[in-house]
Amino acid sequence: MNTQAGSHSVPHHFETAQQAFESAKLGMWLFLVTEILLFGVLFCIYIMYRGLYPEMFHEASLHLNRVMGATNTAVLLISSFTMAMAVHRAKHDDRVTAVRMLAITFFCGVIFMTIKYFEYTHKIHEGLLPAGMFSYDHVTHVKMPLFFSLYFMMTGLHGIHVLVGMGLILWVMVRCQRGAFGHAYSTPVELTGIYWHLVDLIWIYLFPLLYLIG
Amino acid sequence: MHQATQGHGNYLTEGGFWSWFTTLDHKRIGVMYLFTTLAFFIVGGLFAVLIRLELFRPGNLFSPDLYNQLFTFHGAIMIFMFIIPIIPAALGNFFLPLMIGAKDVAFPRLNLTSYYLFIGGAMLAVAALFSGGVDTGWTFYAPYSLRSQTAVILVTLGVFVMGFSSILTGLNFMVTIHKLRAPGMTFHRMPLFLWAIYATAIIQVLATPVIGITVLLIVMERVLQIGFFDPKLGGDPVLFQHFFWFYSHPAVYIMILPGMGIISEVVTVFSRKHIFGYVAIAYSSLAIAFISFLVWGHHMFVSGQSPLANLLFSVLTMMVAIPTAIKIFNWTATLYKGSIQLQTPMLYALSFLFLFTIGGLTGLFLATLSVDVHLHDTYFVVAHFHYVMMGGTVMGLLAGIHYWWPKMFGRMYPELSGKISCFLIFLGFNVTFLPQFYLGRLGMPRRYADYDASFTTWNMVSTIGSWFIFAGFLWMFAYLIWSLFRGEKAGDNPWGAKTLEWQTSSPPQVYNFEKIPEVKEGPYHYGVMKTE
Numbered sequence: 001m002n003t004q005a006g007s008h009s010v011p012h013h014f015e016t017a018q019q020a021f022e023s024a025k026l027g028m029w030l031f032l033v034t035e036i037l038l039f040g041v042l043f044c045i046y047i048m049y050r051g052l053y054p055e056m057f058h059e060a061s062l063h064l065n066r067v068m069g070a071t072n073t074a075v076l077l078i079s080s081f082t083m084a085m086a087v088h089r090a091k092h093d094d095r096v097t098a099v100r101m102l103a104i105t106f107f108c109g110v111i112f113m114t115i116k117y118f119e120y121t122h123k124i125h126e127g128l129l130p131a132g133m134f135s136y137d138h139v140t141h142v143k144m145p146l147f148f149s150l151y152f153m154m155t156g157l158h159g160i161h162v163l164v165g166m167g168l169i170l171w172v173m174v175r176c177q178r179g180a181f182g183h184a185y186s187t188p189v190e191l192t193g194i195y196w197h198l199v200d201l202i203w204i205y206l207f208p209l210l211y212l213i214g
Numbered sequence: 215m216h217q218a219t220q221g222h223g224n225y226l227t228e229g230g231f232w233s234w235f236t237t238l239d240h241k242r243i244g245v246m247y248l249f250t251t252l253a254f255f256i257v258g259g260l261f262a263v264l265i266r267l268e269l270f271r272p273g274n275l276f277s278p279d280l281y282n283q284l285f286t287f288h289g290a291i292m293i294f295m296f297i298i299p300i301i302p303a304a305l306g307n308f309f310l311p312l313m314i315g316a317k318d319v320a321f322p323r324l325n326l327t328s329y330y331l332f333i334g335g336a337m338l339a340v341a342a343l344f345s346g347g348v349d350t351g352w353t354f355y356a357p358y359s360l361r362s363q364t365a366v367i368l369v370t371l372g373v374f375v376m377g378f379s380s381i382l383t384g385l386n387f388m389v390t391i392h393k394l395r396a397p398g399m400t401f402h403r404m405p406l407f408l409w410a411i412y413a414t415a416i417i418q419v420l421a422t423p424v425i426g427i428t429v430l431l432i433v434m435e436r437v438l439q440i441g442f443f444d445p446k447l448g449g450d451p452v453l454f455q456h457f458f459w460f461y462s463h464p465a466v467y468i469m470i471l472p473g474m475g476i477i478s479e480v481v482t483v484f485s486r487k488h489i490f491g492y493v494a495i496a497y498s499s500l501a502i503a504f505i506s507f508l509v510w511g512h513h514m515f516v517s518g519q520s521p522l523a524n525l526l527f528s529v530l531t532m533m534v535a536i537p538t539a540i541k542i543f544n545w546t547a548t549l550y551k552g553s554i555q556l557q558t559p560m561l562y563a564l565s566f567l568f569l570f571t572i573g574g575l576t577g578l579f580l581a582t583l584s585v586d587v588h589l590h591d592t593y594f595v596v597a598h599f600h601y602v603m604m605g606g607t608v609m610g611l612l613a614g615i616h617y618w619w620p621k622m623f624g625r626m627y628p629e630l631s632g633k634i635s636c637f638l639i640f641l642g643f644n645v646t647f648l649p650q651f652y653l654g655r656l657g658m659p660r661r662y663a664d665y666d667a668s669f670t671t672w673n674m675v676s677t678i679g680s681w682f683i684f685a686g687f688l689w690m691f692a693y694l695i696w697s698l699f700r701g702e703k704a705g706d707n708p709w710g711a712k713t714l715e716w717q718t719s720s721p722p723q724v725y726n727f728e729k730i731p732e733v734k735e736g737p738y739h740y741g742v743m744k745t746e
């Protein structure tokens with residue numbers, strides 16, 4: 001066994017490194033299925049209320065800031081690309097580029113959350129809040145508060161996932177810097193990558209469904 | 215067959231007391247789950263005894279508020295802290311790797327994390343018990359759960375955390391079964407218990423996230439007033455019921471499928487015969503898991519669902535009976551001309567067949583729309599699901615505990631005592647719950663602290679039955695604990711079973727097998743018994 005970058009002893013209950021890696025990957029995919037179901041409930045609620053009050057969704061959506069939403073979409077798309085690059089470079093023992101790519105990905109997460117922060121404060125300021133706390137003055141549709149409940153629940157849950165993803169990226173970045181990964185072993189980077197792509201993918205759905213239906 | 219390896223410690227004795235808390239050994243984690251969930255079973259059972267005491271005669275022994283809390287905690291504890299986790303997380307954890315010839319589950323650290331998440335979630339629920347309790351029933355129906363002044367947030371958070379634990383366990387088992395089977399252990403050579411555990415894991419992974427987010431939304435409703443389920447804020451309370459039952463109906467199969475798996479093992483071992491219809495039993499588990507996702511609406515026949523939806527859900531619900539009946543017929547056919555040995559595990563398995571059949575058939579009554587309108591929310595429903603959950607799952611569990619006890623702890627339970635307590639429990643169970651079918655048909659509603667005097671006689675009978683169950687379990691816990699220290703030493707394979715877990719020492723050594731076994735035949739080849 002080489003002692004350079006990427007050496008890693010296989011846990012005792014696995015026979016081969018390949019088996020360990022495949023298990024970890026299958027586990028991650030199953031976990032992603034549970035994540036999709038988690039968001040699936042919110043999408044169901046969205047579909048139901050939008051079906052009931054299409055004109056309300058149309059009007060309420062106009063209150064969201066499309067420029068900020070679009071910027072965030074672009075930021076996440078870029079971050080998905082850099083994440084994929086990081087995985088690729090880590091596997092090819094290119095530690096320096098891998099760490100750099102992870103850093104850019106992390107930074108994209110920071111931008112995303114910052115923009116989200118400004119969006120949220122603006123909404124809170126205007127009183128465009130979840131149903132029971134809704135206090136916006138010029139309501140045009142009596143059910144409009146429900147839209148903002150959905151907005152905060154969906155983007156909020158997504159935001160939490162972004163934060164978790166950023167934590168994971170930071171963790172693999174540190175380990176990558178220390179030379180833990182290489183062609184023989186890069187499971188954590190790869191799993192973090194899969195997770196991060198899913199988080200991006202969910203946003204790709206959230207953005208048009210919330211921002212672009214006005 | 216090799217004998218217990220001398221000189222090696224077994225999994226119980228290796229390391230000190232504290233090493234248990236950080237252990238990654240699936241066997242130890244299984245044992246910790248077993249004792250934890252049994253402890254919750256005792257607590258939930260005591261609540262049940264109190265409930266029956268209140269209902270012994272009309273009038274109030276406890277205040278109605280206290281009664282509401284009693285049945286809420288009885289339900290929530292029994293479901294979320296006992297019957298959902300115990301068979302997969304305790305027995306499944308212990309025996310899954312052994313039965314496929316692996317050294318451990320795929321993710322041992324995740325396994326321990328699941329255990330601590332479970333403890334954490336349970337602690338939240340226990341904290342609720344001490345901070346005002348909860349009176350919503352285990353179903354947390356909106357809008358009452360949004361208004362109740364009790365500790366709903368703590369309990370729902372507890373359910374969320376325990377749900378997470380359940381997801382991780384299911385995920386771990388699925389990966390283990392896919393990736394860690396010993397050489398030669400094809401899917402069709404796996405013991406049927408594992409097919410059941412696998413089907414259960416699918417439901418755990420695919421249904422639990424839905425209840426997770428749903429109870430979180432209840433918390434959000436209370437904290438941020440999001441109003442999805444609150445009619446006052448423009449929301450729809452029936453939507454909550456949809457999400458709740460989308461999980462909680464499949465969850466019924468999280469509870470029953472592993473029990474069915476144990477019955478498949480026990481019936482064949484104690485008939486000394488190859489299981490009849492292996493493939494049919496294996497795939498019927500998957501069929502049940504699949505159909506279970508399509509029937510949730512049968513809990514809402516009277517909640518204002520459209521007639522078309524009612525009709526579809528009614529028909530789909532009846533379809534569950536098909537794979538279930540396939541199992542029952544195959545077990546019965548396995549018994550046919552077997553050389554049946556009536557030891558305690560087999561007695562429980564036979565109890566299962568008898569009681570679960572009643573539970574399943576009465577489920578068909580409830581699936582029938584016109585009948586359900588009359589029986590909905592009566593004691594008929596209570597009797598039905600106790601016949602399924604206790605008559606089914608708990609009997610299966612007890613069969614499994616007695617069957618595997620010698621393997622887990624290396625000592626036999628006392629056979630005569632086992633039979634006595636099985637008899638007490640079987641008798642007490644029927645005395646308690648048969649009258650409830652009748653009470654329900656008469657129209658006695660569930661979840662009330664008091665009832666009309668005309669229901670008195672059968673309620674008294676029911677309460678007396680609960681004392682027999684109580685005595686049976688008391689006796690069982692006493693002899694099981696006794697047997698841990700004084701029980702007769704068990705050999706490696708006291709039942710002469712064929713599955714892999716019996717091919718290692720009792721109790722098993724730390725990494726399960728001296729050498730990873732190579733599998734050459736199916737798990738139930740009794741026809742071609744070799745001399746040892």
Ligand SMILES: [Cu+2]
Nearest residue numbers: 463510512513
């Ligand atoms: Cu159901």
